[in-house]
Amino acid sequence: QVQLVESGGGVVQPGRSLRLSCAASGFTFRSRVVHWVRQAPGRGLEWVAVVSSDGNTKHYADFVKGRFTISRDNSKSTLFLEMNSLRIEDTAMYYCAREIGVKDAFDIWGQGTMVTVSS
């Protein structure tokens, strides 16, 4: 069935790095725009980054610009989020999500992977 499965979360110290992965299955990954969205404990949803279907166009929320990098490997149907210079406020559940079209709603979400930044 159509699904997204995140992995790579964990506990990391401030200033360190972490790489998240999102494995897609059940649909033609290379044809779809995909995103990262995060949710701090007890808080709402916060958009993080988006990458175009071919991987050439990327956009980021201001609070992660210069620290996070979104990328994809269409040959492996996998989305990535490289997170550098992590801060305590980056602690959150990180979800990958598929966009319906272009500049559209998100119709498929993963279950999330938890990132905890703590000394």
Place this chain on the structure above:
Amino acid sequence: EIVMTQSPATLSVSPGERVTLSCRASQSVSSDLAWYQQKPGQGPRLLIYGVSARATGVPDRFSGSGSGTEFTLTISSLQSEDLAVYYCQQYNNWYTFGQGTKLEI
């Protein structure tokens, strides 16, 4: 940045009740408005997109309406499985979410 404001933050409801949730945008988002449902320990689920189009598999007791800056999600007859947090999202100018409305007994 377009700010999305949902009201109320929490709503006490009863099974069978008609429920109305509100979402306001700080500027017009045209029809680029979606609603999501999130249950504890789960990722969000798309309910409504384009203001009023139901996503695949969404029961017809869920409906959306509105335009410009004012939007509404209506549950015509609340079922116990509808107890969750509901988020609105605009995708007209990048992507922003409301802070959520929690439905509780």
